[in-house]
Amino acid sequence: MPALELPLVNADFCDRLRDALLRTGYDADGVVGVLGGAAHAALGRGEPELAARASADAGDLGVLIRLFLLGSAEPRERVRAALAPLDVDDALAAGLLRPADDGVRAGLDLRPHGDDDGSWWVLADLDSDQLGGPVPADHVLGVGHASLSLIRATSRRPVGSLLDLGTGNGVQALHASRHADRITATDVSARALDLAGATFRLNGLDVELLRGEWFAPVARRRFDQIVCNPPFVVGPPRVDYVYRDSGLAGDDASALVVRQLPAFLTEGGVGQLLASWLHVDGEDWADRVTRWLPAETDAWFVQRDVADPGLYVGTWLRDAGLDPRSAEGRAKASAWLDWFAENRVAGVGFGFVTLRRRSGVTPTIVCEDLRQAFDDPLGPEAAGWLDRVDWLRDNGSRLLETVFTVPDTVVLERVDSPSDDGWSTTVRRLHRVDGPGWQHELDELATALLAGCRGHLPLEDLLGLLAAGHGQPEGALTEAALPVVRELVRHGMLTPVEQA
Structure with a gap:
């Protein structure tokens, strides 16, 4: 140690x-x-x-x-x-x-702090409530909501080497010990490394600890998996608290990690992190985060929330133990809100990012909202998403020849409204009842197509029957159906028979 x-x-x-x-x-x-x-x-x-x-x-x-x-x-x-x-x-x-x-x-x-397989102990600094006032600049957080969110969003498939970038109190590395053979933990904060080191000793874990900014401590090294809970708070370029502030302006901290992380992955290696991004007037958030990506990187951006700037500032002031009504609180809020206004910030998005290094192929990049509440952890879903992306990449030209089935975890909801002829279906919504609970609204033809996906006929035959039965041109119907099929496969709502 x-x-x-x-x-x-x-x-x-x-x-x-x-x-x-x-x-x-x-x-x-x-x-x-x-x-x-x-x-x-x-x-x-x-x-x-x-x-x-x-x-x-x-x-x-x-x-x-x-x-x-x-x-x-x-x-x-x-x-x-x-x-x-x-x-x-x-x-x-x-x-x-x-x-x-x-x-x-x-x-x-x-x-x-425990999981299904046992319990650890975590050492951290006392929070503002325990101290009875604001925390110091080098404060090391305990296990909070953000840490727990990343724990639940991390894939636990066995890996040889794992990097915990910005380890803080070390809780991500504790969970990594269940599935990684070798763990390296870094942080810019000497106090964080002290507390993480004490946490690891207390739990009998052998973790390599390195101090430095961002990826500098592991230059020229690669890992099978990287997890990162960076200082992703967005706003003016300042550092009030090391655990949340990077000193970079806006969402540049999240952008830095997304840009640089894939270079430190082995081929096929996976990185998973929490991140924030600005919602700027006149700009789509998906376009913004996509520009951060290096080449040859599969990427899945999942937006869990978008905060109003005023609510965002107040939340982080209270998090540090500052009363927003105090003179100091109002001064910091004013500077923060001025920066948001000058940069046309309409909101702050927050969510999970999954990255995978994939050389020599056209990368898959998906940005989507996942605002609804769900109980299942996102980590297994992220691993499954990458598997399904691989299948689509390998079989995309053979979708029409593929036999599909709708899993038992997928159900169809119908909403009927009264009409002159009785009840008329106005909404057809597909639900996946496990994982993150994906939902898709369908039209009548898509609903009929999925009804035929019972593991017997290839997609091409089903589309031919559907076109004949509804008097539709088969070519136009096929062209409209394939993007829907790809999306449902990515979300685990339509499964190739060989994978069922």
Whole structure:
């Protein structure tokens, strides 16, 4: 493990802390077991009282829950018992704890974080609520909504090498340890690398840590997979907080990562990142992000949200612990909004980007909105999307010869309106009920075509029958149908029989 360390948070310190956490059951399952579903959910909403009551009689585990998850001051002797064999004085000297008038409080955010296969611990800085004021410029975030979104959007297929660019507290690398043989984590922030290194030691993981800006620490290297949660906040070129601000103007940070990332991938390697992009008056957002792409790169831009500039500024001010009503908050908001106005920014888009290095072929580039809520993680869908793109690239000239079927996870919704002849269908909407829940509105002919896709006849025969039955020219019908078929294949709503 690299020598970058928080003072005194060395291997021995982490070993003793791990022993205490294992002994008390301070892990994802243990915390939920003590709190119960209702109190755990309330704590996630920032409502601690139910959790405080539930943990009152939970012994040493209850002490750690109140100390690290509720931010409570706990009597020194209780903390000494809960953290044994780690000494309280050592924890204070290392910054894990801080003195309080009535005992000790958490000095760092230490919380369990789990997946379906187990649990880890993540070390980060205290947030503005825990500190009772704004965070410092080198603040290292805990596991927030953005981190969780990227975790769910990342493909987990086995890879040899993985780069976590801008690792922060290291949580992306923790999840990468499930499917990557070798992990490299970089960050421009020395404090982030210190905390990530402590997180990795605490969890017994061997991760290569490198410090530097963007891709400089891994120059001339390539990886099978790259994940990146960059400082993607858009606005004036300034750095108030390292975790969110790049010092680049507008959406240039996202553009930089998209432009440079494919060069650090092995052939067929995949990069996945969170990104933001400007919605500029008179410009299509898809045209903007497409211009960022280098050659020979498959790309899937999925826009999850578009924020109004005023709402965007207020959200990020509060995120840093600044009151938008304060003099400092208003001054920063004013400068931010002036920059948006000068650059004709109508909104800020946010979403996921999947990139793949593909040499010697015409790349597939798709930009689409995915605003609806969905429960399934996007990572498996991204991997499946790339597979389907490959199939279309290899079989695009043979679509008419292909036998298709509509998966059982796809259903058709009809909306009928009253008419002079009774009920008339006005909307035909195809739904995929798994994954991200894709939807497509169809006309009557497309609906009839899909009804015939039951794994028996090739597409060409179905189109011939459809044309004859509806009195349509077969050539024109085919020309109109093929783009729809390609889109439905990409979205997993129409499957070639050999893949079914």
